[in-house]
Amino acid sequence: MRGDTDGSKTGTLTKERFLKRAVGKxxxxxxxxxxxxxxxxxxxxxxxxxxxxxxxxxxxxxxxxxxxxxxxxxxxxxxxxxxxxxxxxxxxxxxxxxxxxxxxxxxxxxxxxxxxxxxxxxxxxxxxxxxxxxxxxxxxxxxxxxxxxxxxxxxxxNRVQEAAPVGANSVIRVAGTRKSYIPAASVATIQARAHKELAENRNLRLFEPGKASLSGGLVLIPTLVSPGRRVFPVQVVNLSPEGVWLPPKVKLGVLGQGRRVESSSCEVRFH
The missing domain is CATH 2.40.70.10 (Acid Proteases)
Structure with a gap:
């Protein structure tokens, strides 16, 4: 880092100034x-x-x-x-x-x-x-x-992300040419677009959030994507008290290889 070496120019350092400028909560x-x-x-x-x-x-x-x-x-x-x-x-x-x-x-x-x-x-x-x-x-x-x-x-x-990008072609973006609106304190469904090479993959795929979090307090919900689909719906949760607009082509997350698990003894009930 270049610059003058005159030292700090903040004047008299008080305890209150130090706690405000140097210590986070x-x-x-x-x-x-x-x-x-x-x-x-x-x-x-x-x-x-x-x-x-x-x-x-x-x-x-x-x-x-x-x-x-x-x-x-x-x-x-x-x-x-x-x-x-x-x-x-x-x-x-x-x-x-x-x-x-x-x-x-x-x-x-x-x-x-x-x-x-x-x-x-x-x-x-x-x-x-x-x-x-x-x-x-x-x-x-x-x-x-x-x-x-x-x-x-x-x-x-907003900082708890489990997925990691596995390649440039695995990145998923907002589909379309218009902004997508996610109302405050609600869950909305937007359309996402995958790379052409991913769309040609006939295997089971799983959409997950990437390392970088979205602005405005938005959280993405992992989604199972049908094979062969390039455009698919993704649910987004807006945890903030204000509505958020997502521009087109913004990076949402990544699409990875899924694995099908079959079990004859599995039973699922909804209450």
């Missing part, structure tokens, strides 16, 4: 487990979810015998490269915005200080739970959630 949400409220950080950069030892034992009434010992075969490394000191593994049924997600995995970690502190949330929600939350929230967005979503969850879900 981590999104925090409240979940429930066994009727107990747990304040958690939403961390899309974490592969695992954690709970502090003091909170697990004091508020959830957990004991050492309730934790599965996985330290002999599971080693967890933090972002700084150092081992994460955890005591064991537990699975809890949690409630998020009134929706129940069963069997969520948490690592119980040693407290950083001697016991709990008021400043640090006792829990961290990582990608293992956030991916499941996203699937359930999108499925219940219209019915159970009435088209409303907490701002911190909305920001986090």
């Amino acid at each position: 981590c999104p925090e949400v409240e979940i429930h487990a066994g009727g107990v409220a747990i304040k958690c950080l939403l961390d899309t950069g974490s592969n695992v979810s954690t709970l502090t030892e003091s909170f697990f034992k004091k508020h959830l009434h957990g004991e050492d015998k309730d934790m599965h010992c996985t330290s002999k075969w599971l080693k967890i490394t933090a972002a700084n490269g150092l081992p994460l000191p955890y005591l064991g593994y537990v699975e809890l049924d949690i409630q998020v915005m009134g929706l129940t997600i069963p069997g969520c995995g948490f690592l119980v970690i040693r407290d950083q200080n001697d016991g709990e502190t008021d400043s640090a949330p006792p829990g961290i929600l990582g990608m293992n739970i956030e991916q499941r939350c996203k699937q359930l929230i999108l499925a219940e967005f219209d019915n159970a959630l009435k088209g409303t979503l907490d701002a911190d969850w909305r920001a986090a879900l």
